Each structure stands twice: as C-alpha cells, then as structure tokens.
Amino acid sequence: MQPHYDDNDLGAGGTIAALAAAGAEVHYLTVTDDLVGVLDASLSDDEARARLHAEQEEAGAEIGVTSQTWLDYPDAGEYGYFELRTRIIRRIREVRPDFVLTVDPDLPYEAHRDHLVVGRAASESILMYRFARIATDPQVDRAYEPHEIRGLAYYFTARPNTVFDIDASRQVKHRAIGAYRSQFTPEGIDALRRGLEAQERRWAADEAFDHGEALLVLARSHLHVNLDSRV
Numbered sequence: 001m002q003p004h005y006d007d008n009d010l011g012a013g014g015t016i017a018a019l020a021a022a023g024a025e026v027h028y029l030t031v032t033d034d035l036v037g038v039l040d041a042s043l044s045d046d047e048a049r050a051r052l053h054a055e056q057e058e059a060g061a062e063i064g065v066t067s068q069t070w071l072d073y074p075d076a077g078e079y080g081y082f083e084l085r086t087r088i089i090r091r092i093r094e095v096r097p098d099f100v101l102t103v104d105p106d107l108p109y110e111a112h113r114d115h116l117v118v119g120r121a122a123s124e125s126i127l128m129y130r131f132a133r134i135a136t137d138p139q140v141d142r143a144y145e146p147h148e149i150r151g152l153a154y155y156f157t158a159r160p161n162t163v164f165d166i167d168a169s170r171q172v173k174h175r176a177i178g179a180y181r182s183q184f185t186p187e188g189i190d191a192l193r194r195g196l197e198a199q200e201r202r203w204a205a206d207e208a209f210d211h212g213e214a215l216l217v218l219a220r221s222h223l224h225v226n227l228d229s230r231v
C-alpha cells in the first residue's frame, strides 16, 4: 500500500521482487493520483494519469506485481481519512493478504501528509479489517471469510529491525525504477539509482550480503496498546 506510484518500488522494490520470484502474489494499492510530481506541465490531468498508470504497469511487470489498484485521491490534496480507511479495508477483504508493506507513518519529521495519512490508515486498517461492523461494500463484506494478516512491514523507516537481502533482486528493482519517466528526467533516474545503491550498501554493512533494504517488521499485535514495545 503506497501513497504515490513509486513508493513501494523505491522503498522495498528489491524485497517485493524477491518475494514475487519466490512465488508470492503481490497486490499494489496506490492511494493518490500522484499528479503533483509530473514534469510535463502541458499534459492534461487525464493524460498524465494515464501515463503514470502505464509506467506503474511497466515497473510492476518487472517486479512481478499481480494486480494494481488505484484510488486516485488528489496527490498532496484533501481527502477524508475514514473514507480512505474504509477503501483500504475493502481491498484487504477482497485480496486477503498474508502480509502488508507500507510507509512508516512515524518517520521523524516526515512532512508529506500523504505518507503520514496512508501509513496511518493502512496500519489502522490492519488492526480493524476483521470487525464486521466496519462496513465497506455490501457485496465484498458479505463474501468475506475472516482471515489472518500475519504482519506488516514499514519501509522508509528510521527504526528498522530487519535488513532484507536484495543481492539477487536489486537489478530488477533498478530496472523497474527506469519506468518512472513522468516524474524523473533520465539524469534524475541515474541519480536516484546511485542514491539507492549507496543506501542499499549502507544497510547491508553489517550483513553477510552486499545490498539490503531496511524494514520495520511488526505483528498485528504490535499495533494497539503495545506496552512492551522496544521499537
């Protein structure tokens, strides 16, 4: 679950590609339309949105994404928290994920409201998706058989407790990022790759592998009145 079209891949693309290669089904939920960062000001909103979706499909094909869902809320704009939470819970009931990845809503000084709101709404949805009295879509709710989400992982986190080995999958991630042409110039994509590579190496500095992605992995039980928290 991501605020913007590239967050999952920039934050955890190597991890996700490795999971997909190992046989996991991967479903992306993108909350905003991400129009604010589009470089070409001559495009209409509809044209820009179509390009962003196509670029995401292209990147997703590299990573091994099974499905893409867009909520198309206005990027850096106004939208309701509870409506967003309802739509996330609806998607959880449809997809029945074992595990969820999203942005850490408690990253210190994070100023982008989309990251704060999406990380928070995704986390609260994981806490509450099984409560039948939280209604989403009547058809989805009627068909939903309760299932267990085993945990979640935050990327873009300052407090990782896990470094995932991406030696075998980092090239897939870096190829996928090349799809994001509407928001990055070719030089921008090169700079992004260099920055990511440096960070991947730093995260793996104490590991038995060379490139890693830092994640804060939590169980669902950590998400409410977790008085023993060490994270």
Ligand SMILES: [Zn+2]
Binding pocket: 003, 004, 007, 115
């Ligand atoms: Zn973002």
